[in-house]
Amino acid sequence: MRASLIQIAVDPDEPVAARRARAARLVREERGSADLVVLPELWTVGAFAADLFAAESEPLHGPTYEAMAAAARDAEVWLHAGSFVEAVGDALYNTSPVFSPDGELVASYRKIHRFGFDRGEAALMAAGEDLVTFDLPHLTVGVGTCYDLRFPELFRGLVDAGAEAFVVPAGWPARRRGHWTLLARARAVENQAYVLACGTAGTHADVEQAGHSLIVDPWGEVLAEAGPGEEVLRAVLDPAKPAAIRADFPALKDRVLGVEAPAKPRV
Numbered sequence: 001m002r003a004s005l006i007q008i009a010v011d012p013d014e015p016v017a018a019r020r021a022r023a024a025r026l027v028r029e030e031r032g033s034a035d036l037v038v039l040p041e042l043w044t045v046g047a048f049a050a051d052l053f054a055a056e057s058e059p060l061h062g063p064t065y066e067a068m069a070a071a072a073r074d075a076e077v078w079l080h081a082g083s084f085v086e087a088v089g090d091a092l093y094n095t096s097p098v099f100s101p102d103g104e105l106v107a108s109y110r111k112i113h114r115f116g117f118d119r120g121e122a123a124l125m126a127a128g129e130d131l132v133t134f135d136l137p138h139l140t141v142g143v144g145t146c147y148d149l150r151f152p153e154l155f156r157g158l159v160d161a162g163a164e165a166f167v168v169p170a171g172w173p174a175r176r177r178g179h180w181t182l183l184a185r186a187r188a189v190e191n192q193a194y195v196l197a198c199g200t201a202g203t204h205a206d207v208e209q210a211g212h213s214l215i216v217d218p219w220g221e222v223l224a225e226a227g228p229g230e231e232v233l234r235a236v237l238d239p240a241k242p243a244a245i246r247a248d249f250p251a252l253k254d255r256v257l258g259v260e261a262p263a264k265p266r267v
């Protein structure tokens, strides 16, 4: 399974429509080199460009959906199209559509943990409520978005739903790059699952982006890591590897469920 992560730069001087066309072109360029292509979080507007969220919001079946469905079909790839600002009535969601090589929508995930501590995304967007997985040939993939990476229970829930790999699009800032790499590897090790973490490059809304997308195997080894700039990061995944590692080192079987804090502090 050949995976390509498109670490696109969000340049505020590039109109959203132009970036949409450029992203679609980059996806098409992976035809023949990839089975799965991934874009980052909110590459349309920029994850920190909160002032633009409402103006650049779209219905699920809007211009980003149409452009990405066509690109997936033309490239004959599975496409996790990062995320865009989805408008549903008065509500906004940070939504990730996933397309099959026929350009059909196979999954749609609304980010559950919104970033901003009551500001930005956390104030403007509604929270998703559902865990989402989708099936590639021989590999079940769970999805999370950016800040979700800090919440291990979400990923454990995805494992319980069958996930053997995680796709995590992000708009992660450069100043917390150390957390990004550490958390991506931690989610891989603790869940014995591939992690495909695709960030953005460039600077938008005065927030320098980390880049450094990475592909981690279910043993926690980094198979490929990007630099800070625009880049297409590629690696080959072995769909049999998560099951092999889980059989060989069966830590997931040793989970103790329902452990609760004592009612009174121990003395």
Ligand SMILES: NC(=O)CCC(=O)C(=O)O
Binding pocket: 041, 047, 114, 115, 145, 146, 147, 148, 150, 170, 171, 172, 173, 176, 179
């Ligand atoms: N877009 C995001 O979710 C940013 C998350 C972040 O900056 C962090 O967790 O740190």
